[in-house]
Amino acid sequence: MKNLNVLISGAGIAGPALAFWLARHGLRATVVEQAPALRDGGYAVDFRGHVHLGLLQRMGLLDEIRRRQTNMGAMSYVHADGRVRSSLPADFMSGDVEILRGDLGRILHEATRDDTDYRFGESITGLTQDEDSVEVRFSSGETRRFDLVIGADGLHSNVRAMAFDDQPGAVCDFGYHIAIFTIPNLLGLDRTGVFYNEPGLSAGVYAARDNSEAKASFTFATGDLPPGRRCRAEQEAILRDRFGGMKWETQRLLDALPSAPDLYFDSVSQVRLSRWSSGRVSLLGDAGYCPSPWSGAGTGLAIVGAYVLAGELARADGDHAVAFAAYEAKMRS
Ligand SMILES: Cc1cc2nc3c(=O)[nH]c(=O)nc-3n(C[C@H](O)[C@H](O)[C@H](O)COP(=O)(O)OP(=O)(O)OC[C@H]3O[C@@H](n4cnc5c(N)ncnc54)[C@H](O)[C@@H]3O)c2cc1C
CATH class of the missing domain: 3.50.50.60 (FAD/NAD(P)-binding domain)
Structure with a gap:
């Protein structure tokens, strides 16, 4: 060429x-x-x-x-007390590789x-x-x-x-934000993920790197959050505000956020x-x-x-x- x-x-x-x-x-x-x-x-x-x-x-x-x-x-969806409501098979969630x-x-x-x-x-x-x-x-x-x-x-x-x-x-905004960060494998998950939902909120955690760590995942309805880029401290404050009263293991996951080495935080959007x-x-x-x-x-x-x-x-x-x-x-x- x-x-x-x-x-x-x-x-x-x-x-x-x-x-x-x-x-x-x-x-x-x-x-x-x-x-x-x-x-x-x-x-x-x-x-x-x-x-x-x-x-x-x-x-x-x-x-x-x-x-x-x-x-x-x-992957499983659970009740607030951890009982499994439903499961999604691996090939639905994880593709061929x-x-x-x-x-x-x-x-x-x-x-x-x-x-x-x-x-x-x-x-x-x-x-x-x-x-x-x-x-x-x-x-x-x-x-x-x-x-x-x-x-x-x-x-x-x-x-x-x-x-x-x-x-x-x-950029077409779907009305949700997603945040993902690395934490210790607090729930002792073995190559699986667990999610808990309340209206407008989803918290979850997946095992990663041969169960040696985990990725916490938080999705929330954007609601009145103004558009725009935010620094990490602001992103953490938004997550604490939105998920503060949520049941299940949510507080343990949130407590691990300040020590997380990474935080991916973005709107769910399409171009x-x-x-x-x-x-x-x-x-x-x-x-x-x-x-x-x-x-x-x-x-x-x-x-x-x-x-x-x-x-x-x-x-x-x-x-x-x-x-x-x-x-x-x-x-x-
Ligand atoms: C940190 C991160 C984590 C992600 N995690 C997931 C996930 O868990 N699951 C999922 O499905 N998708 C995730 N995505 C999105 C996914 O990577 C993309 O949808 C897909 O792989 C397409 O990749 P891309 O290279 O087009 O965009 P991206 O992967 O978003 O890469 C764009 C790159 O451009 C850089 N960039 C942005 N602005 C500028 C600028 N002004 N000047 C120079 N560089 C710039 C960014 O820092 C980034 O490195 C993530 C993206 C990022 C950035």
């Missing part, structure tokens, strides 16, 4: 997956990630069906993903770091396009030119905000854009088509999207207009 200078915003799942395939096509991409290091939070993501598994096999990553898979069994999101991120980073320029603690603050390139301004103050910019920076993509400012209704590209800028993964964490489809879509986008760029020998149109035509349905 023609030698293109590609900037990817976001080192989650989609960004490194694209860097992987661009390297296979002979390109060394630059990836900027606003977090100071790889983000380790969240629970698990899964892959389903022959397209996902075949693609991971082609990337040479399937064996490593299987080696680190969660091996979770059935399920892995902690942080582990998947690390596998992708390890597979790409020798062929990719990663810059952590950096983000894009401005984009100006002309016929030949995109001038990018970074939070460090630096300015550089790239042939293409790919926004793989998740649900709250700032590339989307900068290059697609004509689509204000793109629906009328187009995924704007000139030399395109979107990948949750930034362009987040299906919401409830669908369980975001990670599979991100890795398939990365493969298709890189493949179409190679097929069009770097002609981004042709490649972006073909990528969207193949992926949109």
Whole structure:
């Protein structure tokens, strides 16, 4: 492929997956990630069906993903006193192979770091396009030119905000927030998860890493919570406020929150854009088509999207207009 200078915003799942395939096509991409290091939070993501598994096999990553898979069994919904109300079988919850999101991120980073320029603690603050390139301004103050910019920076993509400012209704909020954090395996769970619900509230906990730890999960109806980003202290205060009176083991889980090394806290939302590209800028993964964490489809879509986008760029020998149109035509349905 023609030698293109590609900037990817976001080192989650989609960004490194694209860097992987661009390297296979002979390109060394630059990836900027606003977090100071790889983000380790969240629970698990899964892959389903022959397209996902075949693609991971082609990337040479399937064996490593299987080696680190969660091996979770059935999940239960319980009464406040712990009696089981109902169970969901493992293959409904965990797909064909399920892995902690942080582990998947690390596998992708390890597979790409020798062929990719990663810059952590950096983000894009401005984009100006002309016929030949995109001038990018970074939070460090630096300015550089790239042939293409790919926004793989998740649900709250700032590339989307900068290059697609004509689509204000793109993020559809489902009216819930979700929080996940790592705690000791307080309930002694053996490769299983337990949930307890009250109206507008769901608290749960899953065993993780061979039962050596657990992931607490809190979902609540957003109600009158104003939109916007919050610091960790504010997120913790919201969880204590919403779940303070909840029965079951909720208080023990909440008590472990201040010592949790991570806290993933976000709205449950979907991204629906009328187009995924704007000139030399395109979107990948949750930034362009987040299906919401409830669908369980975001990670599979991100890795398939990365493969298709890189493949179409190679097929069009770097002609981004042709490649972006073909990528969207193949992926949109
Ligand atoms: C910490 C975390 C935990 C998650 N946990 C789960 C989970 O348990 N279950 C589940 O189903 N899904 C989870 N998700 C979402 C899931 O990873 C995605 O739906 C899916 O894998 C698609 O990945 P993505 O790379 O498009 O987006 P993401 O995985 O969200 O990655 C986007 C990356 O872009 C970075 N970024 C954001 N803004 C900027 C910016 N301005 N400049 C540079 N970088 C930026 C983010 O820090 C992040 O690393 C989680 C996401 C994150 C970030």
